[in-house]
Amino acid sequence: MAERLLRANHEVRLFNRTAARAEPLLARGARLFDTPREACQGVEAVVCMLADDVASRALWLGPQGILQSSAVPGAAMIECSTLSHEWVMQLSAAAQARGFRYIDAPVTGLPDAAAAGTLTLLVGAAPADLASARALLEVFSNRIVHFGPAGAGTAYKLLVNMLGAVQIASVAEMLAAAERAGLDLQLVADALGTGQAASPQVVRNAQRIAAAAHDEVIFTPQLRLKDVEYALRLTHRLGLGAPFGALAARLFRELCARGFSHVNESRIIDIARLQPPPS
Numbered sequence: 670m671a672e673r674l675l676r677a678n679h680e681v682r683l684f685n686r687t688a689a690r691a692e693p694l695l696a697r698g699a700r701l702f703d704t705p706r707e708a709c710q711g712v713e714a715v716v717c718m719l720a721d722d723v724a725s726r727a728l729w730l731g732p733q734g735i736l737q738s739s740a741v742p743g744a745a746m747i748e749c750s751t752l753s754h755e756w757v758m759q760l761s762a763a764a765q766a767r768g769f770r771y772i773d774a775p776v777t778g779l780p781d782a783a784a785a786g787t788l789t790l791l792v793g794a795a796p797a798d799l800a801s802a803r804a805l806l807e808v809f810s811n812r813i814v815h816f817g818p819a820g821a822g823t824a825y826k827l828l829v830n831m832l833g834a835v836q837i838a839s840v841a842e843m844l845a846a847a848e849r850a851g852l853d854l855q856l857v858a859d860a861l862g863t864g865q866a867a868s869p870q871v872v873r874n875a876q877r878i879a880a881a882a883h884d885e886v887i888f889t890p891q892l893r894l895k896d897v898e899y900a901l902r903l904t905h906r907l908g909l910g911a912p913f914g915a916l917a918a919r920l921f922r923e924l925c926a927r928g929f930s931h932v933n934e935s936r937i938i939d940i941a942r943l944q945p946p947p948s
Contacts, residue, residue, distance in 0.1 A: 670716065670749070673786050673809040675699060684708040686724070705731070709738035714745040714805055718776075721895055722756045729760055736767055745802040747772045749790070751830065751892075753899040754823050755906075757793075761819035770798040771819050774806065775826035779887060787811045793821035824903060831900035834893050834917035836870045838937055844878050845941035854879040877935035884932060891930040894921040 671694055674681050681699040684707075685691040691701050702708035705728050709715055715735055719725045725748070729735050735746070746764045748757065748771075757773050764771040771794065778788040789812040792799055799815055806813060816825050840861070847857045858875035861867055877883065897918040904911040920940050929936045 670718065670783050670788075670809040671699060672697065672784065674716075674805075677808045679805075679808070682708045682710075682712060684728075704733035705729075705735045706733045706738045709735050709740050711739065711741065712744060713741050714747060714802060715740065716747045716805075717750060719750045719752075720892065721750075722753050722899075725750055725752050725756065725760070730763065736763060736769075740769065742768050743770060745770045745772060745798065745805070747774055747802060747806070749774050749776050751775045751826050751896055751899075752823060754820055754827060754903045757823045758820050770795070770801060772798055772802055773819055773822045774813075775822055776810070777826070777829075783809060789814065791816065791822040791826045793817060793819045793823060795819070827896060827900035827903055830893070830896040831911065831914040831917070833870045834897045834921060835913045836868060837874050837893070837934060838917045838920050838941070840871045840875050841878060841935075841938040841941035842944070844875060844938060845944075848942075874935045877933060878938045882933070883936040886931070886933045888934050889931050890921050890924045890934050890936065893934050894918060894925055897921065 671681055671683065675694065675697045681694070683691045683694060683699050683701045684703075684705045685701075688701060691699070695701055717725065717728060717735075719728060727734070746769045748760065752775075761771040761773065773793040774790040776783070776788045776790055782788050786809050788810040790806055790810045792813055792815045794815070795818060796815070799813075803813065814822075816822050844854055844857060848854055858872075858879040861875045862872045873887075897914055901911055901914055901918060904914070920937060921934070924937055924940050927939070929939070
């Protein structure tokens with residue numbers, strides 16, 4: 670995303686908790702700073718991408734955080750991370766209290782989509798705030814879905830990521846049973862891709878499971894579990910049970926407990942293979 674902004678001739682000031690990861694962008698004209706506060710001095714927009722609430726809270730509200738900077742009044746504060754709904758609402762209020770425009774814009778799309786500028790942004794923001802930032806957002810996305818006010822984009826992202834967890838756990842369950850039935854897993858995965866149960870999530874993970882290709886990481890069990898837990902907190906606050914999501918969370922939690930937090934999430938097949946029949 671930062672590289673896309675550089676290619677579009679934006680001045681890019683960077684902060685990364687692991688500074689070495691930002692260094693390849695320096696040769697392209699970006700500037701790296703030691704703290705978020707320094708990086709955001711005098712900027713017109715901030716774009717963040719982080720793993721979870723803990724990292725986001727520290728980056729925004731810490732003593733050297735973004736909201737301690739002297740960004741331009743009315744600057745767009747764009748949070749692209751997948752965070753809990755309650756934290757996004759707190760962050761939105763904090764940013765607006767300091768005179769900034771807040772846009773929650775979690776993304777969907779893999780790293781190659783980010784590099785190509787074809788991410789989809791799931792946006793929650795005031796219409797005027799989104800309009801003011803649209804040209805910037807379109808540098809690294811080709812689709813912007815505006816769900817409503819701040820927090821609405823995050824609500825959708827959490828719910829759809831919970832749906833994804835259910836799909837991944839379900840396809841693992843199906844493939845574990847197919848394997849026990851003596852079916853060729855590659856043939857099963859190929860057939861799934863052309864059938865009524867196909868979805869991008871199902872097809873991608875079925876192929877990974879059939880090939881036992883879990884080490885090339887697209888999305889980790891740890892991140893999937895985090896998203897589902899945030900989604901369950903949201904559904905519970907809304908007065909709804911989410912039994913399928915809760916079951917998927919349990920299975921991904923077990924996968925992480927077995928030491929597979931940082932492999933590809935398709936490794937959930939290992940948990941599906943261990944499930945005993947009901948007594």
